[in-house]
Amino acid sequence: MNPLSVSINSDLGESLGIHSFGNDNELMGLIDTANVACGFHTGDPTSIRETVMGAGAAGVAVGAHPGLPDLVGFGRREMKLSPDEVRDLVLYQVGALSGFLDAEGLPLDHIKPHGSLYGMVGRDDTLMNAVCDVALQYEVPVYGIAGSAHERVARQRNVPFVAEFYVDLGYRADGSLIILRRPPETPVELAAERARLALTEGVAIADTGERVVVRVDTICVHSDTPNAVDVATAVRKTINSL
Numbered sequence: 001m002n003p004l005s006v007s008i009n010s011d012l013g014e015s016l017g018i019h020s021f022g023n024d025n026e027l028m029g030l031i032d033t034a035n036v037a038c039g040f041h042t043g044d045p046t047s048i049r050e051t052v053m054g055a056g057a058a059g060v061a062v063g064a065h066p067g068l069p070d071l072v073g074f075g076r077r078e079m080k081l082s083p084d085e086v087r088d089l090v091l092y093q094v095g096a097l098s099g100f101l102d103a104e105g106l107p108l109d110h111i112k113p114h115g116s117l118y119g120m121v122g123r124d125d126t127l128m129n130a131v132c133d134v135a136l137q138y139e140v141p142v143y144g145i146a147g148s149a150h151e152r153v154a155r156q157r158n159v160p161f162v163a164e165f166y167v168d169l170g171y172r173a174d175g176s177l178i179i180l181r182r183p184p185e186t187p188v189e190l191a192a193e194r195a196r197l198a199l200t201e202g203v204a205i206a207d208t209g210e211r212v213v214v215r216v217d218t219i220c221v222h223s224d225t226p227n228a229v230d231v232a233t234a235v236r237k238t239i240n241s242l
Helices: 047-060 082-103 117-121 125-138 150-155 188-201 228-241
Strands: 007-012 034-037 061-065 109-111 142-144 161-166 204-206 211-213 219-220
Touching: 007 117, 007 228, 034 047, 034 109, 047 061, 047 082, 047 117, 061 082, 082 109, 082 117, 082 125, 109 125, 109 142, 117 150, 125 142, 125 150, 142 228, 150 161, 161 188, 188 204, 188 228
Parallel strands: 007 034, 007 219, 034 061, 061 109, 142 161, 161 219
Antiparallel strands: 204 211
């Protein structure tokens, strides 16, 4: 793994949501790609337009961050959905973002499901197939967890896959993410050490102490924590030092 080829991504376009701390503008100078909320879990037409314009001005690539239709739960409460329903809600949101990208002359870079939808399609091949249908339609990669249904189905469908690593989420011993127990802030030193271990040794430390093998093409820093800018700065310094 060449750390110089590893990118930093962040979930933006949530400036009007109750979970936002208004970090988008400062994060633009630290990240390589932005995952833009498309209105279902948070965001609205104005926030999409403003985020797309800001990313374009900063030279940041823009991907779609479609979530479950649950504004109150911020897309973090699972739903029972059929593959057709997943395909439709992802296509709807990607299409909305694409309209704003077209208006600015910018390409769609990737698709990265949000929150519980991310977890659902990471465990269920049939649901991930629905996401891949949309990725193939737009001819873009999908972001996900290496070794999960994200990667397995993407490979089967010949969809380019980008392996993510999270510095502000915990990992279980089986390599899955602990999404629902996010701390209000991630200590900067911990984020930097997680990034260093993942990039130099290819491991994360599970919540129960095991060393979990990980693969890293891009590192995610969530924008909806108070110290997100400090965390992203530490991760950028870590990448640059390797």
